[in-house]
Amino acid sequence: MDTTIKKDILCSHCGERCPKDPIREEDRVFCCEGCLLVYRLLDSNGLCNYYQLNAHPGINRRMAVRRDKFAFLDDVKIAAGLVSFQNESEVHVQFFLPQIHCSSCLYLLEQLPHLERGVVSSRVDFAAKQVSLILDSKTVSLRKAAELLTSLGYEPYISLKDLGQPKQGVDKGLLLQLGVAGFCFANIMLISFPEYLGLDHSEQAIQRVFRYLNLLFSLPVVFYSARPFYLSAWKGLQHRFLNIDAPIVLAIWVTFIRSIREVVAGSGSGYFDSMAGIVFFMLAGRFLQDRTYRRLSFDRDYRSYFPVAVTVVMPDKATGKESDLIKAMPDIRSGDTLRIFSGELIPADGILTRGKALIDYSFVTGESQPVEKQMGEIVYAGGRQTAAAIEILVVKEVAQSYLTQLWNRKERGGSARNPGGDFSFVHPLSRWFTCIVLAIAAGAAWYWGLRDPGRVWSVVTAVLIVACPCALLLSSTFTNGNLLRILGRHHFYLRNAAVIERVATADHIVFDKTGTLTEARRQEVSYTGEKLTEDQEFLIVTLAAQSSHPLSRMLARRLMEEGRSGAMRGDGSCSILGFRETEGQGVEGFVYGERVALGSLDFIRRMVGDIDKSWGAGGTGTRVYVAIGARAMGCYDISNHYRDGLGELAKAIRGKMPVSVLSGDNNRESKNLQEILGQDTILLFNQTPKGKSRYIEHLQRVGKRVMMIGDGLNDAGALEQSDIGIAVTEDCNNFTPASDAILRADELRRLPVFIRLCQVGKRIILASFILSIFYNLIGLFFAVSGALSPLVAAILMPSSSLTILLVTYSCSNAAARWMRL
């Protein structure tokens, strides 16, 4: 349908917009050679089902992967870290493929054995985005398998962190505990029925059997299923903190001991069903709340960003020649010479010894313009080389480089966020609750002690059983669990339930600019001036492609990407005469005999004289003027592209809480930002990563609860320092720094709604808690008067649990629907 509205031709393989003259094959169109190659490979193997399952399932192949990129997999040491099993004939290996997104991916990846005979079997774990391969080690190496995947567009993502660390699986314990609790609860209920309905005296033998069976079924509940509560309560006590699980453990054990006593003495049937019931419901709530987003990683550190291995240039003393050696990252020593290819991350601080570096430090500083470095200059780790291959001499090892220090500082400092479990408003509430219950129990004990001392024990235990704060726990776990689910559906993933409350209470929002408010890979280029012909555009691209200045390169890339047919021909390889670049001013040269110049206003004015001032007047970015021949033609305005809906976002937040924007960039965009976000927004430019986290610390010192929203590694410190750190990412699976929450970039404009939902969640918890108190009051009435029969408990407790469940679930869903989530 997009094709009809936009009149764009979409690539059959990857679904991206095709250039004006797409490649056609049979009835399909392709945007680039890469996509076409994958199609031919699949077609010749009869795997075109790939295209029938989903429209445009492929992954764009325009960016070619360097040929020897996976050469490091030949290294035995590195390979050993990835392989899960190995014998003479077989190798079992798992690759993380972040590109997996649809059933076509599943189909293609599981058909790998048809493409490559050496792949014995291939199985995809969709939730984890992993493929498990069994390789015939004689015919296919790890490297070859990785290259096969890459050739299909599924480039494996291998990080240092993967090596030598056990793969994390889901926590199956909780699911098993829940299942066992449910099983026991249902059976105890069933077996209790005859007694509730009334048994004759003649059937006492059966009654005894039933009671002992219940006792038997309650054992796994108490000793296995309820274990998470013991652990949590114990952890709280160790930190001298009475959390909500402590009174629950007390209630479970009081019920259990009293029930055993009754059964053994033959005086009653006990409260096994109520006990198993609350354990089951509480586990169900906890299970919902502790859902894990398995494919997301909230705990990335610098190791996940750095390459696994790098190419080290080894001088051979005998011949004087140089040879390349692939070395694993941790083995890099200072004094080594590294070869960094285009698009690769610089892993260690070093001195540039060969080639011209054009380094994109947006990862580290947030500054989006690449920096040019000459031979002999120091390059810092974390930058991405964007021009041709360079060589650097390592002066500081990876573990001591600037970027790593940023992380280590943080680790030492630690976060003071969660001392001894999560501080939630639920815990103090439960403490009050517990105190009141204990007071009531004491009062009842005193009253019955005077009148009928024999009933003190039964009344006190009945009070503790019936007043267990399980409803409070249920209301928070079910509400939070449901909110997590709703938010996750809108690509706002929270690390755990405690984050919900922190989102709700934040009162200052700090945004990072580059990559968060702006789209990292998208710059807007707009042209004003005399209309350019295709040939003239071609001249401009040709000239711009020759220059290494970031603006020229961006201009060239953008024009080529826009697929103007004139620009398409400009591959930058043709000869230019008299090419001259004036530092910080502009470039000029004769392209096909035509004099072309690109540069600043002054630069062009010096060349051709007068320039129309109105060109680019409406623009906000950097201007590049163009002159062809002896005439000024016009002006390109290159500006950051702000995400859509930013105005709405600002409008929704305005007045509710203050907003700050931190940027590693210069203040060029200041006016523009102020316009979009409002005049009262605090803007701070030229911020270092350290400066960002210091600013947040400063806000916290004046009592603010800061929500930091950032994207890159450079924000990691600030994200950690803030009360709640949200990582904004284009692709949830990749490259998110350590954070409390991950938000997909195109949902950023909904942030105010998300915050609002979290605030409503708190109210829902309170409301359902008040509701549960009513149940508790009824129960307490029975308990205090000494008339709590197992039947009353068996009706009261599950029905209160079910009511809470229904109320929290339907309220949070209604709230979400009302907010159009």
Place this chain on the structure above:
Amino acid sequence: MSVIILLLIASLSVALIFLGAFIWSVRNKQFDDDYAPPRRILFDDKPSTTPTTKTNPTNQ
């Protein structure tokens, strides 16, 4: 009355079998990935032998 005891034993052993099945399925990672298996079953085991388009030899 012994018939009730008999029935109880029968029903409990059935229930225990299902509990065992549940524990086995959790341990067997059947709850790990809920996306792939229902789709996997729809795929043909073998790719179609004839390419959908006539591939001309120069493409190879």
